[in-house]
Amino acid sequence: MATSDTLERLEATIAARREADADSSYVAKLHARGLNKIAQKLGEEATETVIAALVEDRTALVGEAADLMFHLLVLLSAKDIPLADVLAELDRREGVSGIAEKASRTS
Numbered sequence: 001m002a003t004s005d006t007l008e009r010l011e012a013t014i015a016a017r018r019e020a021d022a023d024s025s026y027v028a029k030l031h032a033r034g035l036n037k038i039a040q041k042l043g044e045e046a047t048e049t050v051i052a053a054l055v056e057d058r059t060a061l062v063g064e065a066a067d068l069m070f071h072l073l074v075l076l077s078a079k080d081i082p083l084a085d086v087l088a089e090l091d092r093r094e095g096v097s098g099i100a101e102k103a104s105r106t107s
């Protein structure tokens with residue numbers, strides 16, 4: 001079953017493929033084309049994800065969401081930001097929202 005380990009494995013694969021031959025690796029090809037291209041691809045995948053959601057095509061939405069998450073990991077890799085930093089930020093917000101909820105219950 002896919003878990004957050006899936007994203008961690010994919011992050012490691014992307015890191016390992018960054019310097020590969022651009023003819024045989026899509027990750028290497030994207031990195032060779034630079035940050036602007038990676039950012040452009042992420043924007044395109046975000047738009048395609050939104051469209052798939054709005055036309056209510058479940059299969060397409062799952063595929064586009066996978067493309068979006070993959071390209072986000074490529075962008076984070078290009079900026080040398082570990083996935084763990086993003087997950088830690090989500091954990092931090094979970095804690096913050098828990099504190100806000102408790103505060104509203106006691107006031």
Ligand SMILES: N=c1c2ncn([C@@H]3O[C@H](COP(=O)(O)OP(=O)(O)OP(=O)(O)O)[C@@H](O)[C@H]3O)c2ncn1[C@@H]1O[C@H](COP(=O)(O)O)[C@@H](O)[C@H]1O
Binds near residue numbers: 017026066
């Ligand atoms: N998850 C993915 C993944 N999702 C999407 N894609 C690629 O993303 C591309 C998107 O297609 P597009 O038509 O939008 O892109 P394009 O035509 O290549 O580029 P442009 O014309 O936009 O410049 C396709 O080539 C897909 O194969 C991916 N390529 C790789 N991975 C993972 O990355 C790993 C390493 O891949 P390589 O670097 O190719 O070894 C693989 O084992 C997979 O786990």
